[in-house]
Amino acid sequence: MRRKTSLVLLALAVFFAALSPLLRWYAFPRLAKIPANQYQDMVLEAKDATLLDYGSMTAKKVSKITIVQTLKGNVEASEKIEKTAGKDVVVWDGLSYVVGPDGKMVSKIPERYIFDAHTQDPVHATGEMVDGDPVKRAGIEFKWPFLTEKRDYVYFDAQARTSAPIHYMGTRNFRGLDVYYFEQTIPWTKVPFPKTMPVQGITPASLAKTGTTRWYTTVRKFWVEPLTGAPVYGEELHKEELRGGTLLGGRDKVTVFAGDVKMREDYIRHTVDLVKSNRTLVLLMTSYLPWGFLVLGVLLLSLSLWLEARGRRPAPTRVDEPEPVTA
Numbered sequence: 001m002r003r004k005t006s007l008v009l010l011a012l013a014v015f016f017a018a019l020s021p022l023l024r025w026y027a028f029p030r031l032a033k034i035p036a037n038q039y040q041d042m043v044l045e046a047k048d049a050t051l052l053d054y055g056s057m058t059a060k061k062v063s064k065i066t067i068v069q070t071l072k073g074n075v076e077a078s079e080k081i082e083k084t085a086g087k088d089v090v091v092w093d094g095l096s097y098v099v100g101p102d103g104k105m106v107s108k109i110p111e112r113y114i115f116d117a118h119t120q121d122p123v124h125a126t127g128e129m130v131d132g133d134p135v136k137r138a139g140i141e142f143k144w145p146f147l148t149e150k151r152d153y154v155y156f157d158a159q160a161r162t163s164a165p166i167h168y169m170g171t172r173n174f175r176g177l178d179v180y181y182f183e184q185t186i187p188w189t190k191v192p193f194p195k196t197m198p199v200q201g202i203t204p205a206s207l208a209k210t211g212t213t214r215w216y217t218t219v220r221k222f223w224v225e226p227l228t229g230a231p232v233y234g235e236e237l238h239k240e241e242l243r244g245g246t247l248l249g250g251r252d253k254v255t256v257f258a259g260d261v262k263m264r265e266d267y268i269r270h271t272v273d274l275v276k277s278n279r280t281l282v283l284l285m286t287s288y289l290p291w292g293f294l295v296l297g298v299l300l301l302s303l304s305l306w307l308e309a310r311g312r313r314p315a316p317t318r319v320d321e322p323e324p325v326t327a
Contacts, residue, residue: 009304011136016295021242024275024290032285033117036078041070043267046238049259051100054199057248059255067105067261068249071113081125088117091127092142096158106257107194111158113141120145122156130158131195138163144222144229146282148180155182159216160189166220174223174232175272177242177279184220191216212245216254225275227282231274232272236261 044067051062074091081089092113093254098106104319109131114123122128122137129135139154155166166184173179193204219237224230240256248254 006304006307009172009300013297013300016293020290020294023057028285033088036075036090037073039072043068043264044261045264046261050255059225062101064101066099070095085123089123090117106198107195108196135161144224146229148224148226148229155184157186159191177225179223180226182222186218188215188217198234210247212247213243215241215243226276228275230275232275
């Protein structure tokens with residue numbers, strides 16, 4: 001009976017010991033993915049910012065500029081692309097909507113971002129665009145990969161339509177979470193005018209006739225939770241200018257927008273809470289269960305060997321005492 005029990009325990013020990021690396025290195029990369037139907041929004045604010053008054057074509061100080069960013073998963077489009085891509089694909093239809101202190105639209109830029117659901121690497125397919133312009137992304141955008149590493153990444157800049165390194169700058173603590181801090185600087189770059197302008201009748205084509213061009217620079221900062229790859233906080237030191245042409249009335253340049261764009265407090269709290277819950281799920285797959293199965297396997301193996309050793313121990317020989325001799 002002990003021998004049968006020992007063999008059963010040995011089989012269980014081998015099973016759990018083998019399951020430990022399989023769960024971490026085989027199952028997790030296949031199970032961890034961004035859902036195709038995910039929807040998220042984010043509100044950012046730039047307080048005491050500078051904004052162009054198109055009526056007088058002069059830059060003025062304003063109390064606040066609000067940027068609403070939405071990302072909506074397009075399930076139908078992702079399923080269509082998956083048929084030819086041969087992998088799990090996510091399609092995010094995004095919109096960056098900027099409003100001034102009076103609630104009027106300053107700009108709105110739609111975007112379609114197509115990427116691998118597991119690795120977050122870009123997937124190139126028809127429909128990939130920024131503000132109606134076809135693009136071919138290199139690098140990540142919006143989200144880092146699961147199990148983010150302490151290294152530089154390539155990050156796509158939607159304004160410039162190009163990718164550039166975003167640098168790992170160290171580990172920090174943000175509201176109880178250990179996060180990786182990344183920073184990217186986009187130098188002054190000539191960028192296209194938005195297709196939708198805040199003044200009726202003004203179009204990118206009409207602006208091009210004046211010879212005036214639009215320039216942009218930013219310092220982009222992200223605090224990223226490494227297990228989930230989700231930014232828990234973001235900030236941009238953002239500047240835009242109009243340069244040259246007849247539109248400026250002889251001036252060399254005029255500021256369109258300048259401000260320190262930060263996530264609004266209520267969205268910071270919501271994001272941190274969401275990331276903390278998702279972080280537990282990732283830890284379960286990458287640490288808690290693999291290590292737990294490995295420890296369980298070692299314990300079962302030890303118990304199996306102990307029972308086997310006891311089963312092989314020879315039974316003590318009984319020595320009968322001699323009977324007393326009677327006369």
